[in-house]
Amino acid sequence: xxxxxxxxxxxxxxxxxxxxxxxxxxxxxxxxxxxxxxxxxxxxxxxxxxxxxxxxxxxxxxxxxxxxxxxxxxxxxxxxxxxxxxxxxxxxxxxxxxxxxxxxxxxxxxxxxxxxxxxxxxxxxxxxxxxxxxxxxxxxxxxxxxxxxxxxxxxxxxxxxxxxxxxxxxxxxxxxxxxxxxxxxxxxxxxxxxxxxxxxxxxxxxxxxxxxxxxxxxxxxxxxxxxxxxxxxxxxxxxxxxxxxxxxxxxxxxxxxxxxxxxxxxxxxxxxxxxxxxxxxxxxxxxxxxxxxxxxxxxxxxxxxxxxxxxxxxxxxxxxxxxxxxxxxxxxxxxxxxxxxxxxxxxxxxxxxxxxxxxxxxxxxxxxxxxxxxxxxxxxx
Amino acid sequence: xxxxxxxxxxxxxxxxxxxxxxxxxxxxxxxxxxxxxxxxxxxxxxxxxxxxxxxxxxxxxxxxxxxxxxxxxxxxxxxxxxxxxxxxx
Amino acid sequence: xxxxxxxxxxxxxxxxxxxxxxxxxxxxxxxxxxxxxxxxxxxxxxxxxxxxxxxxxxxxxxxxxxxxxxxxxxxxxxxxxxxxxxxxxxxxxxxxxxxxxxxxxxxxxxxxxxxxxxxxxxxxxxxxxxxxxxxxxxxxxxxxxxxxxxxxxxxxxxxxxxxxxxxxxxxxxxxxxxxxxxxxxxxxxxxxxxxxxxxxxxxxxxxxxxxxxxxxxxxxxxxxxxxxxxxxxxxxxxxxxxxxxxxxxxxxxxxxxxxxxxxxxxxxxxxxxxxxxxxxxxxxxxxxxxxxxxxxxxxxxxxxxxxxxxxxxxxxxxxxxxxxxxxxxxxxxxxxxxxxxxxxxxxxxxxxxxxxxxxxxxxxxxxxxxxxxxxxxxxxxxxxxxxxxxxxxxxxxxxxxxxxxxxxxxxxxxxxxxxxxx
Numbered sequence: 001x002x003x004x005x006x007x008x009x010x011x012x013x014x015x016x017x018x019x020x021x022x023x024x025x026x027x028x029x030x031x032x033x034x035x036x037x038x039x040x041x042x043x044x045x046x047x048x049x050x051x052x053x054x055x056x057x058x059x060x061x062x063x064x065x066x067x068x069x070x071x072x073x074x075x076x077x078x079x080x081x082x083x084x085x086x087x088x089x090x091x092x093x094x095x096x097x098x099x100x101x102x103x104x105x106x107x108x109x110x111x112x113x114x115x116x117x118x119x120x121x122x123x124x125x126x127x128x129x130x131x132x133x134x135x136x137x138x139x140x141x142x143x144x145x146x147x148x149x150x151x152x153x154x155x156x157x158x159x160x161x162x163x164x165x166x167x168x169x170x171x172x173x174x175x176x177x178x179x180x181x182x183x184x185x186x187x188x189x190x191x192x193x194x195x196x197x198x199x200x201x202x203x204x205x206x207x208x209x210x211x212x213x214x215x216x217x218x219x220x221x222x223x224x225x226x227x228x229x230x231x232x233x234x235x236x237x238x239x240x241x242x243x244x245x246x247x248x249x250x251x252x253x254x255x256x257x258x259x260x261x262x263x264x265x266x267x268x269x270x271x272x273x274x275x276x277x278x279x280x281x282x283x284x285x286x287x288x289x290x291x292x293x294x295x296x297x298x299x300x301x302x303x304x305x306x307x308x309x310x311x312x313x314x315x316x317x318x319x320x321x322x323x324x325x326x327x328x329x330x331x332x333x334x335x336x337x338x339x340x341x342x343x344x345x346x347x348x349x350x351x352x353x354x355x356x357x358x359x360x361x362x363x364x365x366x367x368x369x370x371x372x373x374x375x376x377x378x379x380x381x
Numbered sequence: 382x383x384x385x386x387x388x389x390x391x392x393x394x395x396x397x398x399x400x401x402x403x404x405x406x407x408x409x410x411x412x413x414x415x416x417x418x419x420x421x422x423x424x425x426x427x428x429x430x431x432x433x434x435x436x437x438x439x440x441x442x443x444x445x446x447x448x449x450x451x452x453x454x455x456x457x458x459x460x461x462x463x464x465x466x467x468x469x470x
Numbered sequence: 471x472x473x474x475x476x477x478x479x480x481x482x483x484x485x486x487x488x489x490x491x492x493x494x495x496x497x498x499x500x501x502x503x504x505x506x507x508x509x510x511x512x513x514x515x516x517x518x519x520x521x522x523x524x525x526x527x528x529x530x531x532x533x534x535x536x537x538x539x540x541x542x543x544x545x546x547x548x549x550x551x552x553x554x555x556x557x558x559x560x561x562x563x564x565x566x567x568x569x570x571x572x573x574x575x576x577x578x579x580x581x582x583x584x585x586x587x588x589x590x591x592x593x594x595x596x597x598x599x600x601x602x603x604x605x606x607x608x609x610x611x612x613x614x615x616x617x618x619x620x621x622x623x624x625x626x627x628x629x630x631x632x633x634x635x636x637x638x639x640x641x642x643x644x645x646x647x648x649x650x651x652x653x654x655x656x657x658x659x660x661x662x663x664x665x666x667x668x669x670x671x672x673x674x675x676x677x678x679x680x681x682x683x684x685x686x687x688x689x690x691x692x693x694x695x696x697x698x699x700x701x702x703x704x705x706x707x708x709x710x711x712x713x714x715x716x717x718x719x720x721x722x723x724x725x726x727x728x729x730x731x732x733x734x735x736x737x738x739x740x741x742x743x744x745x746x747x748x749x750x751x752x753x754x755x756x757x758x759x760x761x762x763x764x765x766x767x768x769x770x771x772x773x774x775x776x777x778x779x780x781x782x783x784x785x786x787x788x789x790x791x792x793x794x795x796x797x798x799x800x801x802x803x804x805x806x807x808x809x810x811x812x813x814x815x816x817x818x819x820x821x822x823x824x825x826x827x828x829x830x831x832x833x834x835x836x837x838x839x840x841x842x843x844x845x846x847x848x849x850x851x852x853x854x855x856x857x858x859x860x861x862x863x864x865x866x867x868x869x870x871x872x873x874x875x876x877x878x879x880x881x882x883x884x885x886x887x888x889x890x891x892x
Contacts, residue, residue: 037841044844080845149844170841224448224852224879225421260421265882278875280553284886291883298883301448303852305875305885402522403608411610415593415694421851422827425693428593430824430857432600433515434508435581435723437852437879438824448852452604453546455510 005031005167008183008193010174010207012036013043014148015339016199017155018347019332023197024164026351031193032166033183035173038156039149042201042339045308047220047256047264048151049233050144050341051088054107058317058365063338064113065361066345067142073344076158080150082259088143089232091123091134091293097237098135105138115140129229129294145233145256148340155343174200177207180328197330197350202309204333208323212371213334216312217273219283220266224301227261229294236293249273251286253293263300265290267337271312278305312336320349320366330354331368390460405451405462406432406439417441417451417464426464441465473560473567473888475542478502480778481558481571483549483726486514487764488756489577490532491771496779497539504569505536506547506560508878512536514579515599516764519606532768549726551875553887556751566884573751573778576739577771578726580757582717583860585808586822586830587815589689590716598628598717605635612636614712617698619643619686621806622719623668623763630674632715639678641709643700645685645718646806654805661765661798686716687815703811718808720761721860727754729873744777744785745770753778762799769795813865822865823858825851830865839868852879 007023009016012034020030034040050070053063070083077083092098101117108115116139123130123137159166173186181193198204202215236253254266268286273279283305291298313319313334323329332350335342349366352359364370387398390405392412399408406429409417416426417439429439434453442465443449451462478501482493485507493505513520513529520529536543547562557570582597584590596604598620605611616637618629621644629642644651658665672680687706688699698714700707727739732747732754734740739754741747747754753774756767769792776785816822818831828848836842839849839862848862849855862868876885 037838037844040840040844080847153845170837221882221885223882226447278551280551280559280885280887281889287882287886291886298881298886299446300882301852301879302876302882302885303854303879304850399608404604407604407608407610410604411608417593420591420827421825424827425592427591427824428694429596429604430584430600431581431597432603433581433597434878435853435856436824440852452607453509455607 003029004192004194005029006194007031007197008033008181008191008195009197009199010034010183011041011199011201012038012152012156012168012170013041013199013201013339014039014152014155014343015201015332015335015346016197017152018343019197019199019350020166021155021159021164022347022351023354024159024166025162026355029165030159030167031191032156032168033172033174033185033191034170035186037170038168039152041203042308042310043148043152045218045220045306046148046337046340047254047266048146048148048340049088049256050146051233051338052108052113052140052143053338054104055316059338060107060111061361062318062342062345062366064111065348066342069344069348070144070146071142077146078150078154080147081154082147082150083144084146084257084259085142085144086257087139087141087232089118089123089127089137089139089234090237091130091137091234092237094135100237101136101138108140113140114142127231127234129296130234131293131295139232143233145258146340147258151340174207177329180326195328195330195354197332199332201333201335201339202311204311204331208329208331211319211331211334211368212314213311213319214271215274215309216336217268217270217307217309218266218337219268219278219286219305219307220264221283221287221302221305222258223263223265224303225261226263226300229263229300230255230257233257234293249282251282251289253289255290255294255297262303265297276307276309278307310336311339315370318342318346318366319368320346321353321363321368324369324372388456388458388460390456390462392462393464399456403456405441405443405449405454405456405460408456409441409451409462409464414464473569474544475502475504475569478504478542478569478571480504480573480575480775481569482506482575482577482775484514484577484579484756485512485543486516486577486579486756486767487532488579488767488771488774489514489575490536491768492575492577492755492775493541494532494536494539495772496775497541498535499779499781501779503539503541504571505541505543506549507545508548510545512543512545515603518603528764548878550877550880550884551729559884559887561880561884566881568888573753575753575755575771575774575778576727576730576732576747576758577754577756577767578723578758580720580722580761581856583719583721583808583864584716584857585718585812585815585861585864586820587686587688588817588820589691589695591821591824592689592691592695593693594691594695594712595689595714595716598624598715600717601713601715602628602631605632611713613638615640615710616713616715617641617643617709617711618715619684619698619700620717620719621645621808622717623802623806624717624720626668626671626675628715629678630671633675633678637713639675640711642675642678642680643684643686644680644682645809645812646682648682650805651682654801657798657801660794664798685809685812686714689714718812719806720757722758722761723856724758724870725854725856725873726877727752727758728870729875729877734870743789745774746777751778760796760799761803762795763802766792766795766799808864816865822861823848823851825853825858828858833862833866840871842868843871854879
């Protein structure tokens with residue numbers, strides 16, 4: 001880039017790509033830096049589930065706004081993004097989980113999200129490969145899936161096609177942010193920009209020390225093509241009783257039908273697991289869990305197993321906005337398992353704030369400053 | 382017990398006798414079929430390439446199990462072979 | 471399932487010449503040896519069919535020794551990955567189990583190099599070794615017009631084998647130039663038996679047109695191959711045919727050693743004088759350490775095995791022979807190296823990745839195998855890039871990526887460790 005870019009985005013994952021696109025749409029010139037190919041980090045490792053979530057009001061606001069933005073983009077997404085409006089099916093194994101179906105249904109309905117409660121027969125007929133005897137489920141028909149690496153590439157290409165000034169260097173490892181708007185590459189080169197947006201996922205704390213982002217490792221398995229084996233993204237509600245919500249290593253049943261007919265099987269969650277290696281026992285637990293829901297899953301041919309690191313925050317909400325006391329370094333990270341879903345709304349909030357506009361949804365719950373307050377509070381054992 | 386010299390299988394429902402030791406891929410070819418599987422983005426059907434279980438081009442349905450490499454499976458009596466995505470097309 | 475052999479002195483993966491030799495010499499010295507192969511057969515690709523119809527004295531000698539040695543043999547069994555340090559997961563058609571051997575010899579051999587050219591995806595176009603292998607297990611070839619094309623000493627053997635099986639071999643086309651083959655011929659003086667083999671094959675091929683310095687440029691046909699167009703660079707030739715046996719030499723199957731952490735030396739597994747890889751207790755032999763054929767494989771298999779079980783005195787006499795075959799392997803690689811024209815055969819619409827149907831034009835513009843994989847799905851299908859990965863290394867110069875488990879597509883159930891199953 002001949003001139004100094006208005007914005008340097010660190011990370012060419014889906015969040016970085018969305019931020020670059022929104023910046024360019026706002027008329028800013030953008031330089032995207034990454035040490036590897038577009039969407040080659042956590043973006044490539046994730047499932048690509050576009051899902052409206054209900055853990056908190058703020059999580060709902062961000063996921064539903066972002067799903068809306070994805071739906072607006074849908075018509076122009078190229079084939080390789082594999083947008084598939086398969087919907088989500090939350091399955092309940094017993095009465096206790098069925099009560100959660102009712103709670104979830106009310107939550108969504110009160111906020112205008114269409115849902116459908118299925119009884120035991122309804123679940124069995126909509127997903128015949130599920131084991132008999134499940135209590136029921138909740139169908140969220142508007143949810144969808146995409147193929148994230150191509151979605152990230154599309155967002156960057158789209159920004160350029162519409163005249164945006166976006167340049168990219170995917171062979172640029174970033175060593176540090178050195179002073180306002182300035183980054184130093186591992187090659188030693190110094191690049192000066194207006195502001196720096198850190199969208200480096202789980203690697204963000206390396207560039208902005210002190211941010212409460214922790215790596216949360218996950219495993220996924222992809223199978224050969226078995227069209228019709230599953231029709232929805234199916235997620236168990238058993239995590240209420242399992243350890244998925246806590247600090248311990250945990251697994252939950254989650255299967256996604258790809259548009260190709262392949263099945264993507266998850267999920268596992270681990271803290272304090274820095275390595276990228278596949279961990280056979282945790283993988284085994286994850287697949288055994290999946291097999292308990294879909295008994296014939298064990299016979300499918302698995303092509304690949306991989307791991308990735310989600311960027312997890314203490315309150316399960318991403319960090320979007322300027323670093324407190326440093327308005328030249330902005331953060332767009334900490335999306336844990338929802339980065340693909342919330343990338344578009346994240347970029348929207350970031351750029352609206354950057355441009356001094358009023359964001360479509362309140363931005364405060366995602367502001368980096370929220371941890372400042374938390375840190376000042378006394379901690380209790 | 383001596384091995385039988387001829388094995389009876391079905392290919393897309395049609396009965397076929399093959400010499401003992403014949404692999405499923407060869408049985409499909411002996412049934413006169415050239416296409417084994419439909420390519421994922423259309424075009425003419427594919428047939429075996431590597432003959433040694435590496436390329437996965439010879440995948441067919443064997444005894445109800447989809448996506449089996451037919452070059453690596455020896456025909457057994459009564460085995461049901463289907464060039465499935467083609468047979469159902 | 472309970473492991474049929476939870477522990478052993480030596481585990482050998484791959485029952486071709488290297489694996490057979492490795493397993494045999496260890497068992498002959500009283501060790502508990504387990505030999506696995508992905509196929510239901512012994513002998514690998516090169517000795518396929520020798521169990522049923524003996525034709526090769528060397529194969530018979532070794533297969534008889536193996537049968538007498540007390541090696542436990544399990545067919546249709548493949549190593550899919552690790553369950554923990556030194557604990558390997560083995561998958562068979564109905565089960566999976568783990569084994570913890572004292573030492574491991576990898577002898578997973580090689581596969582053919584396929585270079586994409588227009589029409590190469592038509593049914594009836596098979597690998598040279600691929601067609602030979604299938605013909606030995608019932609593939610109907612009698613009376614069919616077959617063109618054999620590509621590169622390497624395998625082509626002669628394949629053509630002879632097909633002719634013997636009743637095929638009408640309408641032409642044999644080797645891409646290497648006559649000059650390059652003449653140079654190779656003079657080097658063969660160190661291996662007179664190889665000259666004898668080559669002359670024997672040529673005699674069997676009397677009457678078959680045999681051209682050097684010719685290569686395929688295009689295949690045509692509607693639902694299957696009907697014609698192959700070839701060139702010498704100056705002239706072209708169209709040959710009507712029912713089948714094409716086409717391969718451009720062999721490449722080692724490096725996925726398993728790579729997954730197990732063995733370092734590579736170029737396109738082969740790096741080994742020391744005792745065939746040990748960079749990983750303590752894991753040995754490699756045969757085509758994995760460099761394409762060199764069955765004689766190299768036999769001696770390397772013995773060296774690997776004897777070193778692995780600590781019989782160092784028995785290894786020493788084998789070193790000279792092994793080094794000789796390594797020189798032969800180098801000459802082989804040089805002689806039959808694909809000519810640059812072969813890397814320009816693909817047209818924009820030619821499919822490169824056959825699993826995911828990714829074309830040549832879709833791949834241009836990417837800078838790495840990983841980038842291309844992520845964006846185009848090239849190499850993401852069931853063969854896990856085994857065919858297109860080798861091709862794109864040649865076409866685009868992309869390096870190999872790290873290997874992800876399972877080594878070969880495996881049942882989901884095989885990824886569940888046995889103690890998670892209780």
